[in-house]
Amino acid sequence: MRKYILTAAAALALALPAASFAAEAEIHIPAEKWSFNGITGHFDKEQVQRGFQVYKEVCSACHSLEYISFRNFEALGYSEAQVKALAAEYEVEDGPDDNGDMFKRKAKPSDKLPKPYPNEKFARSANGGALPPDLSLIAKARHGGPDYLFHLLRGYDEAPADMKLADGMSYNKYFPGHQIAMAKQIEDDKVTYADGTKSDADQIARDVSAFLMWTAEPKMEVRHATGLRVIIFTLLFTVLAYFLKRRIWARIEQH
């Protein structure tokens, strides 16, 4: 094992066999408009709520969100009571009780979202050997972030005639290598939005991508707001320091 890692590492460091990855760099991901772009960007709470509905009804069958607790949804505008009610829809295992037995109970706001599979082996065997990745950080863990997620979900197409797909794989314009184990999930009216928004495929993909940006970077809004105040303060300090500097240096500069 050690020798294998060493060889692999040395090979990677000195002469990375790049040919097979060349395709990855060539895929252009078009930039989309998001409410959270820019220095004052913020989450569109209604959009993120819709995205959560998509996650809940579609993605959560295979993908976990291991860093998200029910209590976190209060940041999306849900009330404490709504979060409690939402958590109560789920069952989690707890225990052991006084008899030493594990038991099921309704989830509480402090619980993490339950995972779809008990372990990795189970997840792989249920998905033809592929492991559906956890989605908590996916918007920061892929080049292109939410733009990539949106185009990936909408990027399913017929494979080119000269390309032979492996069993159970789908062709995707934006996936590195173009062979993806996840089948096409997003179609028109896949979900019926609680707020009455028209649920065409683009809208669904956009909403769930925005939701995943929120799960990856939940502190973005407070970061943007703090940043503006910090920069204004620093700018003020710098301007004052500049005039103080000029005034002090005037003592020695030639008149």
Place this chain on the structure above:
Amino acid sequence: MTNATEKTTLRKIFDWHEQRLPIVSFIDHAVGTQYPAPRNLNYFWNFGFIAGFMLAVMTVTGIFLAMNYVAHTSMAFDSVERIMRDVNYGWLLRYMHANGASFFFIAVYIHIFRGLYYGSYKAPREVLWWIGLLILLAMMATAFMGYVLPWGQMSFWGATVITSMFTAIPWVGNAITTLLWGGFAVDYPTLNRFFALHYLLPFVIFGLVFMHIWALHIPGSNNPLGIDVSTKDKIPFHPYYTVKDAFGVGVFLLFYFAVVFWAPNALGEVDNYVKANPLQTPPHIVPEWYFLPFYAILRAIPNKLLGVIAMFGSILIMFVLPWLDTSRIRSATFRPVYKWLLIVFMLDCALLTWCGAQLPEGAPLILGRIGAAWYFLHLLVLTPVVGWLETPKPLPASIGEPVLRPAE
């Protein structure tokens, strides 16, 4: 109103303490009114102070991060996410620390290039230069081990690639690598010792910075003209350079905060938001940007041992630069040929940085090899030869008019 000769109680207490431990006089001599500095220092001289400021930022944010970080392979990644999500202002601490490393290196690299351009490494400042290089090496070790701590994919594979370089050493290479790893692969013991050393080394850097400033005060600061400066052309460090540094730090912080608050992941690798997985190699392993020129030199040579020697040699060679540079003129301003050579050298370092980020094939590999060859050609051949052959411009006799006008 107290009499001019009569001391206030506060002054008496101050004097009593100062007689026993003259700490305020010490600071005043180091960076205060009693340190005379040349009056013509330009804004490139701000970066020493800025680097010191960033060391303080890194230490303060780092201590609070350490209170919440767990150095275990099964919990490190999760503990960082807990800092980002649940610790009060944890996201600010982590983004300041991660981007602070980049800005620390930016400040130090500008500081080094300033020293190169104005000949600050030459007699009588060779030891000052050496200590500076030791600080750079300690910073690199600290930054490398810090990058391993979040235990993402790039942390793990970066650590594997870099530590595996030591296996290139003949005879003892494997033993050294086992010692670094604390086992037979990058694993829990590696993470744990890296955390311990990552916490230790900054205090070594503080010690070296102290010696760096000490060594600076023996000859005093160099200046853009590179000539020895008479007392009448010097001004007290405080208030003239303290206020100039305050302004400089302000400008630097504007750039730093813009990245921390508005693009905190721009300098990072997306793969490090994926948990470390020893069974899955990421397609493209790259170190942080500040290591890229050295990484490019490593990969330019198609032999592991020679590549490692070239990479470490590229920094170690700087220790003998005061003797490789045969010219006695310090400032490149007065060296018509060497000045342009140095500018090309800086562009070469930029080229190597770009090459280090590319896949080592085709044009980037060829450019990387040319860049690496030029790096050594510049230092080992061109620097001494140009020093012998070049005719420097005439040096001014002094900085200029006396700073203080004669008493009227």
